[in-house]
Amino acid sequence: MPFVRRYKDLGTDLDALYMDIISELQQEKDLEIGKETEGIINGVGFKSVTAMRASLPRAVTGTLREVSVTIAGEPDDWLLELHTGSWFGNMILPGAGGFLIAGPVGTAAAAGTTGLMAAQYSRKLKNKIKELVKKHSGKPYTADKVETFID
Amino acid sequence: MTLVRRYKHLETDLEKLFTDIVAEIRKEPKLNIVSVMNGEVNGVPMMSVIASRTSIPKILVGTLREVTVTISGNPDDYLIEMHVGEWLRNLVVPNTDAILLVGPLTGLAAAGSHQLLAATYGRDLKLKIKELIKKHSKSEYTDEKIDTFID
Numbered sequence: 190m191p192f193v194r195r196y197k198d199l200g201t202d203l204d205a206l207y208m209d210i211i212s213e214l215q216q217e218k219d220l221e222i223g224k225e226t227e228g229i230i231n232g233v234g235f236k237s238v239t240a241m242r243a244s245l246p247r248a249v250t251g252t253l254r255e256v257s258v259t260i261a262g263e264p265d266d267w268l269l270e271l272h273t274g275s276w277f278g279n280m281i282l283p284g285a286g287g288f289l290i291a292g293p294v295g296t297a298a299a300a301g302t303t304g305l306m307a308a309q310y311s312r313k314l315k316n317k318i319k320e321l322v323k324k325h326s327g328k329p330y331t332a333d334k335v336e337t338f339i340d
Numbered sequence: 341m342t343l344v345r346r347y348k349h350l351e352t353d354l355e356k357l358f359t360d361i362v363a364e365i366r367k368e369p370k371l372n373i374v375s376v377m378n379g380e381v382n383g384v385p386m387m388s389v390i391a392s393r394t395s396i397p398k399i400l401v402g403t404l405r406e407v408t409v410t411i412s413g414n415p416d417d418y419l420i421e422m423h424v425g426e427w428l429r430n431l432v433v434p435n436t437d438a439i440l441l442v443g444p445l446t447g448l449a450a451a452g453s454h455q456l457l458a459a460t461y462g463r464d465l466k467l468k469i470k471e472l473i474k475k476h477s478k479s480e481y482t483d484e485k486i487d488t489f490i491d
Contacts, residue, residue, distance in 0.1 A: 191425075191429060193428055223374035223375060223390065223392060224372070224374055224392040224393075226393070226395070226396055227396075228396040229396075230396060230397070230398070230399070230400050231399075231400070235396060235400070237405070237427075239374070239392045239405075239406055241374060241375045241390050242375075242377075244377065245377050245379040245380075245381055245386060245388070246381065247381065247382075248381065248382060249381050249382070249386065249412060254388070254390070254408060254410075254423075255390055255406065255408065257405060257406060257425065259405075259427060259428070261400065261428075268428065270427065270428055272405075272425055274342075274408060274423055274425065276388075276410060276421065277344055277410075277412075277419065277421055278342065
């Protein structure tokens with residue numbers, strides 16, 4: 190599920206924000222950081238981190254496979270992209286017999302806390318990022334400074 | 341772009357198919373394999389590979405960020421999931437000036453073959469996987485043995 194937000198006029202310390210996002214990803218024991226990329230694109234700063242599941246889950250359908258967070262821009266005008274990938278997310282539809290191979294959604298729910306579901310993790314991370322943006326911004330965070338682009 | 345296909349009655353050697361898919365991904369110099377998982381989920385074999393981009397692209401929007409291929413099931417009934425992630429795809433909408441932050445779309449066309457575009461790579465890999473399935477299957481590959489689920 191890709192999710193992009195543009196933040197304007199916040200005076201955000203993007204380096205500090207990025208470091209805290211990495212720390213947040215590292216706190217999830219089922220994830221490991223696989224790749225970090227930093228540099229300049231089109232004259233603006235760019236940082237991207239990809240973390241992936243460290244081991245096979247007990248149930249597949251809907252469980253978190255990888256997370257990617259990208260920040261591009263300048264303190265007063267920047268973009269954040271959050272992507273969370275889940276295994277066989279498109280099998281979550283009625284009558285999809287393919288479910289039986291990869292494991293029914295019920296199994297994932299039954300697995301409880303051991304099943305790290307992509308949708309839940311994405312929601313949690315999105316809220317955490319909002320909190321971190323506020324923490325690392327020099328100006329007040331208001332709804333009119335944020336624009337969301339949904340896929 | 342996520343694509344899931346279910347293949348039935350093909351008697352495919354899934355180990356060899358997976359090995360060849362990993363080899364195919366390794367051929368792309370701009371990609372780096374960051375995770376290979378092989379085990380059982382729900383009593384059926386599951387193999388998954390994740391590769392991510394090795395360096396920062398010249399242009400961001402639409403370029404390949406990561407690739408995941410997962411095989412789950414048995415030789416006569418299995419699923420293949422292919423996910424191709426690209427940066428900031430949600431910005432490819434008319435009238436958004438956010439794209440100016442990270443490089444206009446026209447830059448993509450001008451960049452030509454230098455850029456590893458997710459859509460192009462996804463199409464090529466899909467065709468290659470089809471070819472590899474035919475190579476490693478004992479039964480004839482026909483359309484009625486395949487069911488496609490698109491995200």
